[in-house]
Structure formats: C-alpha cells, structure tokens
Amino acid sequence: MHLSRTITGLTGGGSDGWDLFLKARRMRTEGVAVIELTIGEHDIPTAPAILDAMHRAAVGGHTGYASVPGTPALRQTVARRVAERTGVPTTAANVIITPGGQAGLFAAHAATCDAGDRALYIDPYYATYPGTIRAVGAVPVAVPTRSRDAFQPDPAQIAARAGGARSLLINSPNNPTGVVYSRKVLEGIAGACIDHDLWLISDEVYDTQVWEGAHVSPRALDGMAERTLVVGSMSKSHAMTGSRCGWIVGPEAAIAHLIGLATHTTYGVPGYIQDAAVFALNQGAELEHDIAAPFRRRRQIALGVLQGQNVVRAIPAGGAMYVMLDIRATGLSGEDFADRLLDSHHIAVMPGESFGQAAAGHVRVAMTVDDAALKTALTRLVAFAQEIAP
Ligand code: PLP
Numbered sequence: 001m002h003l004s005r006t007i008t009g010l011t012g013g014g015s016d017g018w019d020l021f022l023k024a025r026r027m028r029t030e031g032v033a034v035i036e037l038t039i040g041e042h043d044i045p046t047a048p049a050i051l052d053a054m055h056r057a058a059v060g061g062h063t064g065y066a067s068v069p070g071t072p073a074l075r076q077t078v079a080r081r082v083a084e085r086t087g088v089p090t091t092a093a094n095v096i097i098t099p100g101g102q103a104g105l106f107a108a109h110a111a112t113c114d115a116g117d118r119a120l121y122i123d124p125y126y127a128t129y130p131g132t133i134r135a136v137g138a139v140p141v142a143v144p145t146r147s148r149d150a151f152q153p154d155p156a157q158i159a160a161r162a163g164g165a166r167s168l169l170i171n172s173p174n175n176p177t178g179v180v181y182s183r184k185v186l187e188g189i190a191g192a193c194i195d196h197d198l199w200l201i202s203d204e205v206y207d208t209q210v211w212e213g214a215h216v217s218p219r220a221l222d223g224m225a226e227r228t229l230v231v232g233s234m235s236k237s238h239a240m241t242g243s244r245c246g247w248i249v250g251p252e253a254a255i256a257h258l259i260g261l262a263t264h265t266t267y268g269v270p271g272y273i274q275d276a277a278v279f280a281l282n283q284g285a286e287l288e289h290d291i292a293a294p295f296r297r298r299r300q301i302a303l304g305v306l307q308g309q310n311v312v313r314a315i316p317a318g319g320a321m322y323v324m325l326d327i328r329a330t331g332l333s334g335e336d337f338a339d340r341l342l343d344s345h346h347i348a349v350m351p352g353e354s355f356g357q358a359a360a361g362h363v364r365v366a367m368t369v370d371d372a373a374l375k376t377a378l379t380r381l382v383a384f385a386q387e388i389a390p
Contacts, residue, residue, distance in 0.1 A: 010131040017127065017354025020338050024348035035377040036348045037365045040175060040321055042239040050238065050280045057275035066271035069259045070097025074274040077281045078247050086220040093252045096259055099269050101205045101233030101246040105132050107258050108229040108248055109167065112199040113138035118165040122153050123356035126175045141165065144358045147326055150316045151177040155188030162196035173206040173215065173319025176355040176364040180318040183216050190221040200228045208237040208288040211296050212318030219249070226251050237288050238280045245269055245277045295321045298367040298374050305378040311385045321367050328361035330389045338363050345380045
C-alpha cells in the first residue's frame with residue numbers, strides 16, 4: 001500500500017547517529033562495560049514528590065479527557081513563570097500545553113509554515129529538527145554556524161537564506177553544542193526576523209541549565225513578542241522526560257489556532273500529568289537548580305580533564321547537559337572517531353555529523369553519567385585522541 005511521502009521522507013535517509021547508539025546498547029547487552037555519553041536524559045528519575053502529586057491527582061479522579069489547551073492551572077502557572085523570567089506580559093491565553101517540547105516544535109511549524117514553504121534552522125541542530133519541518137510539508141533550510149565562532153549564529157547568514165522563508169528555529173542553550181546565544185547575537189537574529197518577516201520559533205527547553213552568562217528569551221526583545229513562539233518543556237528542567245509535558249507561548253491569535261490543531265491531533269495532555277507539572281513548577285527555582293546541579297558540576301569536571309592538552313578542544317559553551325568536542329586534530333571524522341572509541345575503549349559519544357555538517361569533526365558528550373564515570377570516560381577519550389593524532 002502507498003505510504004505518504006511525508007512520513008516516508010521524514011528522516012532524509014541518514015542514520016542520524018543512531019547506528020552508534022544502537023551498537024553501544026548491543027555491546028552492553030553482550031556484557032561489555034560501555035560508558036554511554038549519548039542520550040540527553042538525566043541519570044536520576046523524576047523526584048518522588050512530583051510522582052506523589054501525579055498519583056494523588058490520578059487517584060483523585062483526574063483521569064478523564066483534560067481540557068485540550070491545557071488545564072487553567074497549568075496554563076496560568078506557565079504564564080506566570082514566563083512573565084517572571086522574561087518580563088514580557090503573559091497570560092494563560094498566550095499558552096498552550098503540549099505533549100512535550102517535541103510536539104510543540106511540530107505544532108509551531110504547522111502554525112507558521114504552509115506546504116512547500118522554506119523553514120530555516122541553525123546547524124548544528126537537535127536531531128529531529130529537519131524531520132519536524134518536513135513533517136508539516138515545509139522545506140528545511142540549514143543556516144550553518146562555525147566551530148571557530150563557538151557555533152553562535154551569524155544574522156547575516158540567516159538574512160542570506162531568508163528569501164521566501166516563513167520561520168527560523170533556534171535553540172539556546174543549545175543541543176548539541178551547549179552554547180548559550182549572546183544577547184548581541186539574539187538581537188541580530190531578532191533584526192533578521194523583523195527585516196524578513198519571519199516567525200521565530202525559540203526552543204528553550206534547556207532554559208534552566210545555564211552555567212555561564214544568562215538565558216535571554218528572544219520573545220523579550222523589541223518587536224518580537226508578536227512573532228515569536230517559545231517552546232518549553234518539563235523534560236529537562238524537572239527530569240520529567242517520560243511525562244510528555246511541554247508548552248508553546250506566543251501571541252493569542254496563534255495560540256487560538258494551535259488549540260484547533262491540538263483538538264484535531266493530540267487532544268491534550270493527561271490531567272494528572274498536568275497537575276504534577278503545576279506541583280513541580282510551584283516548587284520554584286530551588287528544585288530546578290538542584291536538577292541542573294549535576295550538569296553544572298560535571299561540566300567543571302570535563303573542563304578539568306581536557307585542560308593541559310591540545311588534541312581535543314572543548315567548544316566554549318555555557319549551558320545544557322552537553323559538551324561538544326572538536327577532535328579534528330586527530331585527522332578523523334566525528335563518525336570514525338566515535339566508532340573507534342567505542343570499539344577500542346568502550347566509550348559511546350555521538351558523532352557531530354549526526355547533528356549537521358557544521359559539526360563535522362566533532363563529537364557530543366552527554367554528561368549524563370555519574371561524576372566518576374564521566375571523568376574515566378573523558379580521560380580515556382583524551383588518551384585515545386592523543387594515541388591516534390598524527
Ligand atoms: N528540543 C531540544 C533541543 C531537545 O534536546 C529535546 C530533547 O532532547 C527536545 C526539544 C524535546 O524534548 P521533549 O519533547 O522531551 O520536551
């Protein structure tokens with residue numbers, strides 16, 4: 001039977017680095033002690049107090065269809081949090097709750113792009129981005145960044161590709177690079193969006209993981225609230241990846257249409273999950289800080305291991321749970337480096353190429369194992385790089 005080009009063409013046919021991930025998993029089931037630095041997921045489960053709140057809500061009967069836009073309590077809580085963090089007036093009418101940030105990314109592109117429209121995104125990118133754009137029938141157009149600019153986007157590169165485009169997708173703090181976009185860069189991006197009448201889709205799921213500098217939400221920049229859709233999520237800030245709870249914040253008219261889209265697609269997010277999210281968000285910044293703390297600590301450990309040698313260079317980065325390493329001095333591609341490191345030293349890292357051509361010759365390290373394992377893994381990685389460097 002025929003299957004649509006939309007679903008058969010989503011991934012563009014590449015392996016997206018999953019080959020390496022699956023190989024590492026296979027080695028583990030065969031008893032090899034692989035240290036996995038691949039997946040962007042905390043090494044702790046959701047906090048018991050959040051699970052208690054979820055359980056209370058479910059046992060209390062919040063198990064039927066929940067309000068499609070999100071419960072009033074969660075929409076208000078998200079609106080308050082966003083207003084407090086950014087200073088932009090935000091009400092529940094500016095918020096729709098989605099089943100995770102990924103569903104928000106899809107809905108935001110569905111809201112802004114028609115079939116055949118060009119949709120820009122920054123390379124290197126979170127692995128789902130081009131497929132998410134293709135999923136709404138739009139055409140993904142990569143805007144490259146450079147390792148030597150610490151992967152900060154160049155507004156001129158955006159402007160050069162903006163003709164006929166409807167949207168630009170950015171992500172700060174960034175996966176895979178860990179880079180936090182500077183205010184100046186974000187102002188340049190905002191200028192390019194205004195000049196070329198682009199929607200800005202700002203993926204801010206790592207907004208609580210900032211180690212250096214400050215997180216600036218571009219929705220707060222002049223003239224941007226009316227053309228920005230912010231995608232947020234409970235996944236990274238509250239270690240609730242499996243709960244599938246996120247949101248989009250944007251202009252009321254766009255949110256009203258997004259509610260229409262949700263009515264015809266997801267039909268909302270379970271009420272007991274939303275109640276748990278309200279509970280979690282009401283714990284305030286302290287809980288978010290505690291959940292982010294291991295990554296802040298491990299980043300220091302990583303930088304400590306990497307200092308005093310010049311074969312492996314860390315990209316100067318200030319956020320998220322990743323460190324991007326430039327391994328071009330070894331003469332290998334990111335893919336070959338990752339593959340050989342896994343075979344010979346049983347360390348799994350993601351090849352940079354799986355996040356776009358701009359990250360070729362790099363590997364991404366997810367700091368999602370305990371401190372001692374991270375130190376061991378990076379020590380072995382550096383030793384391996386030094387062995388093979390010409
Ligand atoms: N955006 C980025 C940059 C991510 O790294 C992820 C997950 O790793 C997501 C969005 C999706 O997160 P979720 O759907 O769990 O909210």
